Amino acid sequence: MLTSSKARLSMRASLAPTSTIRELLALTDQPGMRSMAGGLPDPATFPVDALRAAAQRVLVEGSDAAHRALQYGPTDGVFDFRVAIAANQSLHGIAEMNPDELVVTTGSQQALDLLTRTMIDPGDDIAVDDPCYLGARQTFLAGGATLRGIPVDSCGLQTEVLAEMLATGYRPRLVYTVANFQNPSGATLSEQRRLALVALAEQYGFVIIEDDPYRSLSFTGELLSSLGSLNAEVVISIGSLSKVLSPGMRLGWLRAPMWIREAIVRAKQACDLHTSTLTQMIALQILELPGFIDSHITANRVRYATRSLALGSAIEARGYFAAMPKGGMFTWVQMPGVDTEVLLARSILEGVAFVPGAAFSVDQMWNDFARLSFATLDETNLVIAANILADVADTMR
C-alpha cells in the first residue's frame, strides 16, 4: 500500500478548481431537460458532408496530404493551415496577418493555458472581465495568478475603472477580455474603449489577451476593430474554429509577438508535441473551398440571431431585463431580487437549466443574473423555457 505521507498530489493540483459549468452540465444532461446552460453550438450547424468530403480528400493512400495528416507534425502547426488562417481575415480581423506569428493550439483553451505558463508566475496579477469566462478564470487560477475583475457593462469591460486602478499603482501582467459578444454578458466592447484599452497597454506595459471565439457569430456581420489590429505588439489574439466548423476538432490558434511566441512553442512541445495534424489537414481542405466558410458563417448567424431575439423578447415580455447581444451564444438576464442559484435549483425541477451569474463572478456580485444560451434549443423551446423560468422567478420576488 502507499504510505500517505509521500503519495500525495502536488500543491498546484489543489489550485485547479472543477469547472462549475461542467458539473452543472452533467446534472442537466437528462432527456426532456430544456437546457440553456451549456455553451454548445447547435449540431445542425456542423458541416458534416463537407467534412466527410474533406476527410476523403486528405486520406488518400500514398498522398502527401495523408502523410502530413498522419505523421508527427510541427509544434506550431501545419504551415499551410497557418497560412489559411492568417489569410482568412474574417476569422480574426487582422489584415495581412503573418502566419509565422501564429501557433495552432488544441482548441483556444490550450492557448489560454500556454499563455498562463509562459507569462504568469504564481502571484502575478491578471485583470479580467467581471463577469468572466469560466475556462479562462479556471486556467489563470490553476496557474497561481491573482485575478482582479474589471466590471463589464453593456459596452464591455469598463476601461475607465481599469485606468483608475492603474493610476493608483495596480500593475497587471495581463488584461484578459472577450471583446465581441462576451461570455457570459453578451456585451461588445465599444470602439472608444478598444482604443482606450490599447492605449493603456502601451502606457503601462501590460499585454492584452483578446479572446475572440464568437467573432463568426455576429448577427449582422458587422464587427468593430479587433484589438490585435490596433497594436499587434501589445495584443495576443486567440481564435478558434469551434464555432465556425466544430468544437470536436479542437482547433484553435493564437497570434503573439515573436518574443512571446517562441516561449509558447517551447511550452507546447512539453504539453502535447503538436495539435492533431489530421484535424488540421481536414480543416485546411474546408478553408480552401472558395466561399464555403463565409456562406457557412452567414447561415449560422441567421440561425442564432433569430433564436437570440426569440429568447430575449420572451424574457422582456415577462418584465425581466435581457441584454440583447449583437452576436454570440448568450443572453445575460437580470432578475432583481431573485437569487439565481436558488432559481436554478427550482427550475431544474421544472425541466429548465441555465448558469447562475455568481458562477462568473470575480470581484463583483452577479447573484441576480443568469446566463442563458440560445444556441442549442429552437425558438419554440426557448420561449417555453423562458416562460417557465419567469414563472419560477415570479414566485421568488
Next chain:
Amino acid sequence: MLTSSKARLSMRASLAPTSTIRELLALTDQPGMRSMAGGLPDPATFPVDALRAAAQRVLVEGSDAAHRALQYGPTDGVFDFRVAIAANQSLHGIAEMNPDELVVTTGSQQALDLLTRTMIDPGDDIAVDDPCYLGARQTFLAGGATLRGIPVDSCGLQTEVLAEMLATGYRPRLVYTVANFQNPSGATLSEQRRLALVALAEQYGFVIIEDDPYRSLSFTGELLSSLGSLNAEVVISIGSLSKVLSPGMRLGWLRAPMWIREAIVRAKQACDLHTSTLTQMIALQILELPGFIDSHITANRVRYATRSLALGSAIEARGYFAAMPKGGMFTWVQMPGVDTEVLLARSILEGVAFVPGAAFSVDQMWNDFARLSFATLDETNLVIAANILADVADTMR
C-alpha cells in the same frame, strides 16, 4: 512600446528547454539525408484506407457518431473509446482494465504533462531511466522537478541501484521508466527487475510511471508483465496509438488510481477541455474492426524487426557494439573513444544523421553512444548509413 520592466516571460517559461531532438530534426530534414535521428514511424505503416473508411462511417449527416465526433466531448475521453482501449489488452497488458480509470490524452506527451502538473511541485524528486526519453525529461524539468538518473543496462533500469539510493534516504515522488524497448537504449526491463521495482514502490511509497509507447512493436509478439498488471495501485500506465495507427491523430491515454485520476481530469479541463472527439471516434471505428489491429500490429512488427537486424548487423560487422533490441524503433550503439556529438557534426556532411547519446544523459555520461532509429529508412539505406557512420567513426579513434 512595452516597457521592458513589466513585459517579460514567466520564470517557469525559462525552465522549458528546447528539445534537442527537434532542433536536430530541423537540421537534418534535407533531401538526400539518410536520417536515423527521428523517432518517426514509417508512413507506409499508416492504415490510410482503413482510416478513410472509418472517417466515412463517422461523418454521416444526422448520425449519432457524427454528432459525438464534432461536438464538445467529455474531458476524460469518449466513453466508448475508453471501453475499446480497456478491452484491447494487447495495447497495455492489463487484463480487465476498468475504463473508468482511463483518461484519453492528446498523445502520451500530454499524459506526462498532466502527471507533472498533478504530482510534482517545484523541487520534487523524480527518478528516471538514464539515458532517458527526451520528451519526459523536458516535461519534468519544465515542471521544476529535480531528476536523478538510474542507469539502464541491457536488462533495463538497474533496480539494485535505485534500491541502494532508497536505502540511504532518497525519496522520489515518482519513478519514470520505459520498460519495453526503451528510448533510446532499446533495453527491456527484466521480469525480475519489474517485480523488484513494484516491490520498492510498495515499500517506499512512490508511484511508478510506466510509459509504454513501443509495446505494439515487439518483434516476436512476446511481452513481459506490464508493471500496471503487477500492482495497479502504485503504477500509472501511459500508452498511445501513435505507433499503432498514427501519431498525427494525437491519441494517448493514461490509467491511474482513482485519487490521481480525478486530479488529472481537473487539470486536463484547464489544458485543452478534451482531446479531439473526431480523432477518437475515427480510432474507435478501427478498434472495433474484428482482428484489424492485431493483424496490423503483426505486419509492423515484421517490418521493424527486419530493419533492426539489418542495421545492428551492419554496425557489428564494423566492430562497434549495437544493442539488439527486442522491439521498438531504436538501436543503441557504443563506439568506444568516439565523441558522438563530433561524429554527428561530421556524419551530417556525409548525409547521415542520428542523435548523440549525450542528448539523453541525466547523471551518466553517454558521450560515446548513439541512438539510431531504424523505423524510417529501408534495409538498403540503413546498411549504407551504418557503413558511412562507421567510416567516419573509424577516422576518429
